[in-house]
Amino acid sequence: MARSGLTAFAVALLGASALAAPAALAQADTTLTVAISGDIDNFDPATNQLIAFQQAIGNTVFDSLIGYDENLELVPRLASSWDVNDDATEFTLTLQEGATFHNGDPVTAEAVIASLERSAEFGGVIGTPLQRVTMFEAVDEGTVRMTLEEGYAPFLTALTVVFILAPDSFETATSEPIGTGPFRFEGWVPNDAITLTRNDEYWGELPAFETLEFRPVPDSQVALTNLYAGDVDIVAEPSTAVLNQIDESQAQLVQPSASNSMAYVEMMGTTGTLSDVNVRRALAHAFDRESVQAIAYSGLGESTPSPLPTSSWAYADLEGYPFDLEAARGLLEEAGVDGLTVGLEMPAGFPEAEQMARVWQSSLAEVGVTLDINVSELSVWLDAYVSRDYDMTWNFFGVSPDPHSFFDVILRPHFEGDVYDNPEVAELVEAGISTGDMAEREEIYAELQDIVVDELPVMTVQSRPVGAIAAPHVEGFAMNPLGWGLYSGVTLAE
């Protein structure tokens, strides 16, 4: 007994494990190695709702019914076409012909419905829109119809993050997901590698390389060195600071056509000093957009007061709050506030946010406001954010092509959780989704942006310059404005 234990230990030390072998073999083939900033430990697309998962695994191992192209236009994915009625209550999708899951099972309407129903059951930000579906219907083998009780205009964009999982792997998806995407899930060695191999049976265009490998490298500087050394082909999510210091003879910067990643400062609107809207406006007047952009973002990105990215069809060009310390002083005086101290929370790991805060801190000091900057570890920040335990908090969000995403994900918790009191906003947010009429929606979102900028439950910092770093031999790599790397189209030059 003791001897077999010792033998097992010796075997483990020498690494004669089954896992090590295929990884070593795969090295000989064409492999695209991507450094990601954190490990991924759960591969079930219904329960892992983190953006990092959607970018790396959702989009490669799986197909959503509808996808994005590199300009965030909706394009066919597992559904080759779709049809929506005028009320946005009935969505009929035709599935790709001949598509199969990685285990060989055909993609049928029943299988797709089972997967959608499972996502709805798990809820969360991905499943909740599906809970609006009152009836899932397999019209025939290759057609799925979803009926909603009330109109829900953003439904198609909501489908872009609902990834279709094979019913056979419902129980095992955490560690062995089976999808329909261009890559099969091969294996995961914690803190080392997530290995995917090309799905040669893919219904769509086949990737030009055989293996896609994600390697977690938390430090962007280390990841860039790995790329220079030739051990990594793409650094997927480098920090803004590292993005600006690449050596162009050794690497290329890949950026999307626009950035939908927006940085915000969310404010506590119902308790404490900030419940006075004039105090919030005073803080905004002391926010020097020009300096913040120059210092924190190296002059990149777009600095606009609207919470929506300029590329959005609903974007409204608003004046906002020009940098004006006199106006800030006047508003503070009007509010009867003197010697104010305001806390600003932010998670560690975002140096550009800290720089933004320093710039703001120095102008606020000139109007007698002390800005207390608290940088905490991500989980500590998250806890304070979720329980709304802050004066102000920095945050960022990738606004999907439907403007509803900002009002739903970022603003909704404000009026639902008593952080911001304006019943009109809740009504407008509902109105914005219950009609499919674009002109009407545009009007509603213009009004919503106006209110948000005027009352400042959330102050927009600016858009974040997203980008990736690729080695010179990587060709055809693109990113969409949400910052998702589109790996399938990459070719590796000799």
Next chain:
Amino acid sequence: MTRLLPALRILAIIWVVITVVFVTLRLTPGDPAELLLGPTAGRQDVQERLADIRAQYGLDQPIPVQYAIFVGNVLQGDLGESNRSARPVISMIAAAAPVTIWLIVLSVGTAIPISIFLGMIAAARRGRTLDRGIRSLATLCMAVPSFWLGLLFLQWFASGLGWFPSRGYVAPLTDPGGFMMHMALPVITLAIFLVGTLTRFVYTETADTLQRDYITVSRAMGLASRTILFRFAAKNSLTPLIIVVGVEIGTLIGGAVIVEEVFGLPGLGRLLLGAVMSRDYPVVQGTILVITVAVILINIAAEMLYRYITPQARS
């Protein structure tokens, strides 16, 4: 009875460590369930899912109940499953441990001969330039932050000269050559820190021994100073090194966390760091338990070896 006492003391240490870890984890802000859902965990329509996750991992139980379950499972040899990947903690540790063991064994193996050589030379040349140079070097080795040094090595030897791979781990049986190449930079980084500590120790011990009467007598007998240094003084001044290396193991595991992070080695350090960041309680608890047991065993082994070598310590 007296033979049982050390065993009881060891169990008490382990119990204190796992209890402190258990309590500290739960007192630290940060909620594992919220981390699984990200910033949307505050939405009203997500609360049900949040409650489901808490129930799934037993986080909805009162802390004393969670503690009782945890200790009960540990006593049965069950370290539980990861809150994130649902993998058994014991198999995650088994996969990560070889990397860290190799890193530490090779670092210690590299550092000991270098430290002995440098420490004894410095002691023999006490007060001269060589002595001062070596001792300054030792202090420098201790003072240089491993993270910075690791990055520097990456830039010079992996990225610049391309001599070594810049990241990752290859098991020795899969590819012995690749194993050595992948381990070279991490081992040197960790060994440099250890050389600093050990050289200073060897120096002090040897310098002390060289003052003893029997050395003076040997000198008077006209024995070559090299013989005195390496045959007589070494025996007395090097045996305590065994104990020091045992004590340093704990520090080395701390250093391994940083080195593994820089060089992308999937060892215990990264496992622990990642688990702390994601508040994966079972993985943190299990990893610390295993490390504690390992450190205790290594220290016991070091002490036994020391007693075996030095007869006067046996009584």
